[in-house]
Amino acid sequence: ADEEALRALLDTLPGGAPLRTVVHAGGVLDDATIGTASGERVRRVLRARAGAALALHRATAALDLDAFVLFSSLGGTLGTAGQATYAPGHAVLDALATA
Numbered sequence: 001a002d003e004e005a006l007r008a009l010l011d012t013l014p015g016g017a018p019l020r021t022v023v024h025a026g027g028v029l030d031d032a033t034i035g036t037a038s039g040e041r042v043r044r045v046l047r048a049r050a051g052a053a054l055a056l057h058r059a060t061a062a063l064d065l066d067a068f069v070l071f072s073s074l075g076g077t078l079g080t081a082g083q084a085t086y087a088p089g090h091a092v093l094d095a096l097a098t099a
Contacts, residue, residue, distance in 0.1 A: 001048065006055050007059055018064070019065065020065060020066045020067075021066055021068075022065060022067070024052060024056055024093075025071045027045070027048050027089075028045050028047075028048040030085050031083060032082065033081075033082055033084055034084040041085050042085050045088075046088055048089075049086065049089025049090070050092035053070055053093055053096055054092070057096060070093045071093075072097070073090045074090075077090075077094070
């Protein structure tokens with residue numbers, strides 16, 4: 001989710017082998033029910049899920065990619081027991097995938 005570090009990494013890619021595919025599968029293990037999902041826990045999970053995906057999207061938006069793959073879940077739409085910290089991140093990934 002560190003856009004500056006991500007851009008620095010992308011700048012190291014050789015010109016003869018351009019980036020063609022981005023796969024975002026990042027996450028943080030922090031299961032919680034709604035009653036135990038503190039703001040800090042949700043922020044931590046959102047940074048890894050949504051923050052990293054948005055940083056990847058912004059950093060690669062001008063590139064001619066063949067694929068931009070996001071691993072999400074129906075948890076953002078349907079909800080999943082014990083996964084209250086993940087639902088907002090899944091919803092962001094779903095929205096980004098349709099943008």
